[in-house]
Amino acid sequence: EADIYQTPRYLVIGTGKKITLECSQTMGHDKMYWYQQDPGMELHLIHYSYGVNSTEKGDLSSESTVSRIRTEHFPLTLESARPSHTSQYLCASSEHRGRNRTSVSGTQYFGPGTRLLVL
Amino acid sequence: GNSVTQMEGPVTLSEEAFLTINCTYTATGYPSLFWYVQYPGEGLQLLLKATKADDKGSNKGFEATYRKETTSFHLEKGSVQVSDSAVYFCALTPLGGSQGNLIFGKGTKLSVKP
Numbered sequence: 001e002a003d004i005y006q007t008p009r010y011l012v013i014g015t016g017k018k019i020t021l022e023c024s025q026t027m028g029h030d031k032m033y034w035y036q037q038d039p040g041m042e043l044h045l046i047h048y049s050y051g052v053n054s055t056e057k058g059d060l061s062s063e064s065t066v067s068r069i070r071t072e073h074f075p076l077t078l079e080s081a082r083p084s085h086t087s088q089y090l091c092a093s094s095e096h097r098g099r100n101r102t103s104v105s106g107t108q109y110f111g112p113g114t115r116l117l118v119l
Numbered sequence: 120g121n122s123v124t125q126m127e128g129p130v131t132l133s134e135e136a137f138l139t140i141n142c143t144y145t146a147t148g149y150p151s152l153f154w155y156v157q158y159p160g161e162g163l164q165l166l167l168k169a170t171k172a173d174d175k176g177s178n179k180g181f182e183a184t185y186r187k188e189t190t191s192f193h194l195e196k197g198s199v200q201v202s203d204s205a206v207y208f209c210a211l212t213p214l215g216g217s218q219g220n221l222i223f224g225k226g227t228k229l230s231v232k233p
Contacts, residue, residue, distance in 0.1 A: 006162075033220070040225070041206050041225065041226040041228065042223075042226060043163075043208070043223045043226075045220060045221075048220065058220075090162050090163065092162075092163075107153070107165050107168065108165075108221055109165075110155075110162035110163040110164065112160075112161055112162045113161070113162050
């Protein structure tokens with residue numbers, strides 16, 4: 001069973017507030033990801049990280065930012081929340097065997113998600 | 120580019136019915152293929168995967184075979200249960216890709232009625 005945690009599970013917050021969504025994994029995985037899942041269920045990669053001090057933007061542009069100071073921790077921050085940020089946010093992690101790998105990428109393990117509602 | 124197309128839902132079946140969820144992909148080379156499942160209120164879980172042509176992934180009664188000639192990875196189960204109600208995502212990882220990120224289909228919602 002995967003050991004990846006997200007807090008809070010649910011968050012209702014007013015417009016303009018700063019929020020941080022927490023994600024932690026205890027599997028020692030190098031690579032971590034943030035996805036945004038819209039009500040139609042489609043997943044959009046918004047950020048990922050190869051390891052400590054590495055952060056990359058994903059396929060979908062996002063106003064959020066991330067940091068990776070420790071291997072196990074990959075928090076996502078919204079400086080000023082807006083109603084358009086209302087969504088479910090999923091964190092994931094995987095093993096990573098090198099930036100220019102030719103072998104198969106590792107399976108991604110997902111956290112339970114944070115459901116965010118911005119009023 | 121790389122992409123995944125899966126059948127649109129929702130799919131509604133009676134218990135013990137046969138399930139097929141179609142998935143086709145576009146990719147260069149030989150990607151790895153995955154099916155993930157998302158139960159209500161939860162994150163995604165890996166259901167099964169296949170890493171090369173003609174491989175069959177299987178788990179919990181679900182199966183999918185990697186078909187290079189038809190670029191498909193259809194999910195099947197012979198007899199569904201109410202507990203299989205969930206959203207199913209087909210995904211691929213391009214082999215040799217520098218990012219190694221998953222490319223997901225849009226998901227298919229399955230509802231199984233008693």
